[in-house]
Every structure is written in C-alpha cells, then in structure tokens.
Amino acid sequence: MPVNGIELRNDAGPLFRVGVVVATHGLRGDLRVRPATAGSLALADARELTVLLPSGERCLRTARRVSPHGASLLLALEGCSHIDQAQAYVGAELYMAQADLATPEDGSLYWHQLEGLRVIDRRLGVVGTLESLLETPGHDLYVVQGPYGEVLLPAVAAMIEAIDLEAGEMRVNLPEGLIGLND
Template identity: 45%
Template structure:
C-alpha cells in the first residue's frame, strides 16, 4: 500500500554501509532520535522529487551517533551501497508516543513563535543540539533568535494553531533591531 507524502515523516539520511550483510548507517534527522526502532516499514528516496522505495525493516539498533538498519531484500554491501545519500522516511502512525509536553520536529517546524511580552517574534526555522539542550532557531522581526529549548523559556506549543509560546529572558533579543528588520 502506498503512502502519501503527508503520512510520512523524514527520520534520517543513509550515510553509508556497515559490514558485508547489507546493513546501512542512518544518521537521524534529529540527533539522538531512535524513532526508526519503532518502525516496521521504511521508505527511502534518492532524489528530492524521486519515487519512494518501500522496505520492511528487519533489524535496527543504535550505533554511536547513527542507527544500523537492515532492510528486507538488501542482503549484501553491493545492494546497500546505492542507498547511500537516500532520505529515510517512516509512517507517522508508527512514531512512538511522546511524553506530555513533547513534540516531534515536524510538528514544530514553521510554527509562529509568540513571546509573552513582545508578541510574535517570527517563525521556528531550525533546531540544533548542544551538550546541554536543544536550541530553536527563529527568523523574524529581530533577525535570527536562538532560544534554548528549556522549560524556563518554552511555555507551551499550541499544535492546533501551530504557535510556540515562549517567555524570553530580557536581553535575548535586541528590541531596537525590530525597527530595522522588515
């Protein structure tokens, strides 16, 4: 059964092969994510607009900062090598449930970010991981704003309206800059 793009969630990229039995190394889209471990089926796409190739997941495990994945029908290094660079997707239905107050990146990306004091400050464009916590990258009327993704600053995510409510500490943004940025 085919899935539409809206039903799929990108979870990583194939970065190479591992061993001679056809295992592939997948770098998770979100560092440290193990969502693939819950999948029964994966969809791989070589080109941004190319067709999806569907594979049953035979085995997956964490290996350093990557995941080692064995796909049904990919039984050798020669069969696995052409998959390098492919984008890896899984069905949103198979994503593990998150704890209360947590969200997947695909739910947050593009959300309007609204500060308790300043109002709308822009759009959530990216996230990156640091040793201490994730950092949200917001683009908007203050230029680029980096918000530590910690409970102290992140109030709530309104999934229905795609709004992330925050309470920025004083001095995190240059309020004078809002006048200069279109």
C-alpha cells in the first residue's frame, strides 16, 4: 500500500497498515492503538513494526506486548517505558510485514488482499474496483468505484461467487436492483 506515493517494504516484503496510535495509556509508556480493521488482532503477530510518525519520520520498533483493550489494543514498544516517550507516538501509523500474518484457519482473507480487486457481476459485468470497507453492526460493506459510481456491496458469502487473487478479481452475483439502491 503506497503511503505518500512510496511503497512501504522491509526485508520481509510488503508492509500494510495495521493501526494508528490514538493515545497513551498509563504512566509506563503503553500506547492505545485503533486497529485498521475493527476487532483485528493482527498486530499481535508483528515481529517488527514500521512506525510512521506524525512528523513523517519512519522508524522500526519491536512490540514487547499487545493486548486487547475494549475496541482498541494496548501496545508496549521496546525502548518506550514512560508516558513522556509514548506521547511522541500519538498519531503514528503502524505497519507490519504481510509475511508476519498468521494464515487464517477458516479460509478467510485479509482486507489488504481484497483491496484493489476488480469486481465483476455475473449479469452486469465490471462493477468497478474494491476501494474500501465500511464496518457496520449488521455486516461489512464493500465500497466499489466504477462505471456505476460508488456501489455499496454487502460483504456476505451469498453474493460472492469467487475470489481469484492471482487474477485480481472478485466475481459476484448481485441481486436485481442493488445497483439502483445506491443512487
């Protein structure tokens, strides 16, 4: 995923955004992190984090501890043991190597694998490109930009026929009238 036009990578390969530091927590330098995807614990798998500080500076840090804390995660970094040190990280974006991710056991995919896929409907053909994900209480919605404008597709298995990562495609079977509902 390019950041300011630069593809972020490290020795382990491409990086992806895993969260953002929203606040400090306590006096011992812990950080409160909002995961990039709600409920994601991917940060716990990170061996090394690339930290993009609000100043634009990039640095590498090792996570000592990651634990759930409500909708957030608490992160302790090596070398950050006081609230004064932690304050410098507020607003920082956290990136980790895709290679550090655990393979989902249920066959599901990570968002970074889906982002940018071309969405093709059985009836309508190309609907557009999968741009983002909206998290809602009922189910997530895929935001697709293309010839029909912005289309919101429910991210449910009943509508998805196939995902071919090598071809960069998601094949769907949309119900009649769904495209018109987004107008």
